[in-house]
Amino acid sequence: MKAPSKTSVSGTSVPKTSVRAVRTAGGLSVRFELRPLLTVGALLVVAFAASVLLIGTGDFQIPVPDVLNTLMGNGSVAHEFIINDLRLPRVVVGLLVGAALGLSGALFQSVTRNPLGSPDIIGFGQGSTVGALIVIVLFQGSAEAVALGSLAGGLVTGALIYLLAWKRGIHGYRLVLVGIGAAAVLTAMNGYLLTKAQIVDAARAVVWITGSLNGRGWEQVGPLFWFCLILMPLVLLYARPLRMLEMGDDVAYALGVRVERTRLVLMTAAVLLTAAATAAAGPVAFVSLTAPQLARRLTRSPGPNLLASMVMGATLLIAADLGAQRVFGADQLPVGVVTGVLGGGYLLWLLASERKAGRI
Numbered sequence: 001m002k003a004p005s006k007t008s009v010s011g012t013s014v015p016k017t018s019v020r021a022v023r024t025a026g027g028l029s030v031r032f033e034l035r036p037l038l039t040v041g042a043l044l045v046v047a048f049a050a051s052v053l054l055i056g057t058g059d060f061q062i063p064v065p066d067v068l069n070t071l072m073g074n075g076s077v078a079h080e081f082i083i084n085d086l087r088l089p090r091v092v093v094g095l096l097v098g099a100a101l102g103l104s105g106a107l108f109q110s111v112t113r114n115p116l117g118s119p120d121i122i123g124f125g126q127g128s129t130v131g132a133l134i135v136i137v138l139f140q141g142s143a144e145a146v147a148l149g150s151l152a153g154g155l156v157t158g159a160l161i162y163l164l165a166w167k168r169g170i171h172g173y174r175l176v177l178v179g180i181g182a183a184a185v186l187t188a189m190n191g192y193l194l195t196k197a198q199i200v201d202a203a204r205a206v207v208w209i210t211g212s213l214n215g216r217g218w219e220q221v222g223p224l225f226w227f228c229l230i231l232m233p234l235v236l237l238y239a240r241p242l243r244m245l246e247m248g249d250d251v252a253y254a255l256g257v258r259v260e261r262t263r264l265v266l267m268t269a270a271v272l273l274t275a276a277a278t279a280a281a282g283p284v285a286f287v288s289l290t291a292p293q294l295a296r297r298l299t300r301s302p303g304p305n306l307l308a309s310m311v312m313g314a315t316l317l318i319a320a321d322l323g324a325q326r327v328f329g330a331d332q333l334p335v336g337v338v339t340g341v342l343g344g345g346y347l348l349w350l351l352a353s354e355r356k357a358g359r360i
Helices: 034-056 064-071 077-112 124-139 143-165 172-196 199-210 218-237 239-245 249-254 259-281 287-299 306-328 335-356
Strands: 006-009 012-015 019-023 029-033
Touching (some): 034 287, 034 306, 064 077, 077 287, 124 143, 124 172, 124 259, 143 218, 143 259, 239 249, 239 259, 249 259, 287 306
């Protein structure tokens, strides 16, 4: 009996899953893998359940049946105000931020062919933070101005890292190394800006850079929703070329992929998703690093696993916020602290695994 073959992608050895094919009435054959679809379905169920529990959690506890009734438009006036005006926006922001970070992490890890190719490792998250801190510290800007500053900082950082890493094309390890150097410089800039801030602005900046869903309302949902609505379908359309890119530039060229154009489009989309997520909730750490790797291990499928990474990111962020509220209270522990602790532990484990495998 022949053992199932394995494929190594981004430093992870994963077995090939069983493939199903369906032929439509027009003769079109549609290929899909069963395990990734089941994984995505299970993660969606977990994300929905965690969201319902999170909506009911707070100083005023709301039972799950009442939450569901209110979401369907049958709740009391008090429940509708608490859920629709106060808690639901926070949950929606958390889902969108987690999905955007998970997808951007999958894109960077696939483009660089490196499990450490994450926006918060290679400087893009720090760039968004610099933009936001400049607005807070130097201009005492409003929340909308801080969001725009974060978006601008992420875009400028992405362009600079891309140009610095360019040498007859973009090589994955060169991009990671340049990004790590940029992250160090940008982190130092963040520290300098904090030392120059007035005490009130410094306190506001520290709360923002921790990464939190506290106080998030519908005004944060709108811009982030449109970014996700435009960029996520675009990225999913490039899933096939991205999968070919993971096999190497020469193979992708031979298969007809416009390598540099595809890489530039996907990196731009990833930078925009990271910047939009950071603008909405601050720099939530390590979701973009851990979500794609966990999705890959659950699906046991080669390739970028874009949809699974997106749903995994949303599930992780909502679960982390739920855990923080259940253990510490609604406003005592920002979600960025929880993801930072869990993600830092995962990063140490990943580095140990890569070293043991001889890849670093």
